Amino acid sequence: DAKSHGRNSLRFFSLAIREALSQRVSLARDLRTAVENGELRDYYQPIINLQSGLIVKAEALMRWQHPTRGLISPALFIPVAEETGDIMAMGHWIFQQAAQHALQWQAWMGDEFAISVNKSPVQFVEQLTKQYDCLEALRDMGLDGKRIVVEITEGLLLNPDPVVEQRLLQFRDRGIQVAIDDFGTGYSSLSYLNKFDIDYLKIDQSFTRNLNAGNQSYVLCEAIIVMAHKLGLKVIAEGVETALQRDLLLDIHCDYAQGFFYSPPVPADVFAQMLVQQSRQAVISPRKRVLKA
Numbered sequence: 001d002a003k004s005h006g007r008n009s010l011r012f013f014s015l016a017i018r019e020a021l022s023q024r025v026s027l028a029r030d031l032r033t034a035v036e037n038g039e040l041r042d043y044y045q046p047i048i049n050l051q052s053g054l055i056v057k058a059e060a061l062m063r064w065q066h067p068t069r070g071l072i073s074p075a076l077f078i079p080v081a082e083e084t085g086d087i088m089a090m091g092h093w094i095f096q097q098a099a100q101h102a103l104q105w106q107a108w109m110g111d112e113f114a115i116s117v118n119k120s121p122v123q124f125v126e127q128l129t130k131q132y133d134c135l136e137a138l139r140d141m142g143l144d145g146k147r148i149v150v151e152i153t154e155g156l157l158l159n160p161d162p163v164v165e166q167r168l169l170q171f172r173d174r175g176i177q178v179a180i181d182d183f184g185t186g187y188s189s190l191s192y193l194n195k196f197d198i199d200y201l202k203i204d205q206s207f208t209r210n211l212n213a214g215n216q217s218y219v220l221c222e223a224i225i226v227m228a229h230k231l232g233l234k235v236i237a238e239g240v241e242t243a244l245q246r247d248l249l250l251d252i253h254c255d256y257a258q259g260f261f262y263s264p265p266v267p268a269d270v271f272a273q274m275l276v277q278q279s280r281q282a283v284i285s286p287r288k289r290v291l292k293a
């Protein structure tokens with residue numbers, strides 16, 4: 001009957017919650033040693049210039065090679081790392097990896113080349129003096145700041161802390177670029193676009209997924225792109241999975257695309273091979289720049 005059914009589903013529900021909680025607790029415990037045990041992996045997803053069809057940038061995305069659970073998605077462990085504070089050490093680690101690879105790969109790449117690194121809002125509350133270290137590291141490495149893009153979300157700029165503002169100015173001083181990630185899913189207050197020096201808007205994949213000629217997503221994307229271009233920003237469409245989506249994005253003058261249609265995130269050595277292959281193709285036949293999906 002309905003009553004016992006309700007009790008059963010309630011029991012199921014609380015079991016599910018308990019299960020989720022205990023998973024979170026054990027993830028939190030294991031995360032503490034993930035950096036020092038060398039369990040983190042840096043993956044790179046190509047970002048393509050829509051006009052040329054060439055890989056011109058990449059986004060660094062973190063993975064966790066858990067000793068018993070295998071490769072874990074950041075959607076699972078980043079929120080836990082934000083709560084425990086481990087995101088700080090993890091953020092430093094991936095920043096270093098990305099910067100070192102940018103240094104290696106820039107020789108093969110044109111002037112647009114940069115690697116994006118995601119930063120959670122909590123990574124901005126760190127002591128400014130400590131944050132400065134990663135900028136020092138860039139200088140020690142001899143890497144031009146313009147080879148790094150920091151991806152932040154809209155929420156960070158809505159009611160910005162003075163520390164956040166100062167931090168963004170420091171980035172700017174070093175030539176580091178800034179992108180608004182998942183654009184269109186947050187508050188989409190446009191006032192911050194005026195206030196801060198932003199370089200890129202990344203259109204969220206929920207818009208890209210629903211793109212069809214003339215539909216609502218298409219109109220929204222087009223409006224975002226027109227606005228961005230008038231403000232001097234470039235636009236990256238995330239989650240491009242089909243040739244149709246690519247064609248529609250080209251129609252509305254989107255600058256860059258990123259998604260499974262081109263490539264999923266891959267380990268650094270695989271990404272390097274894609275760059276080698278691309279530069280060979282360019283030598284053999286400059287007009288036939290077709291990327292293998």
Ligand code: C2E
Nearest residue numbers: 061062073074075078094118119120239240241258259260
């Ligand atoms: P994000 O920064 O918006 O990254 C894009 C996500 O979309 C990535 O998921 C990527 O694998 C996925 N993606 C790319 N192309 C496609 C596509 O065509 N279709 C679909 N369905 N998905 C696609 P991922 O790697 O699982 O990362 C999830 C989120 O975790 C990221 O979203 C970012 O917010 C966060 N994250 C990842 N790495 C880091 C990091 O190093 N630091 C911080 N703070 N956050 C990170």
Ligand code: MG
Nearest residue numbers: 059118151181
């Ligand atoms: Mg991102």
Ligand code: MG
Nearest residue numbers: 181182202238
């Ligand atoms: Mg995104």
Ligand code: MG
Nearest residue numbers: 118153181182
């Ligand atoms: Mg995101």
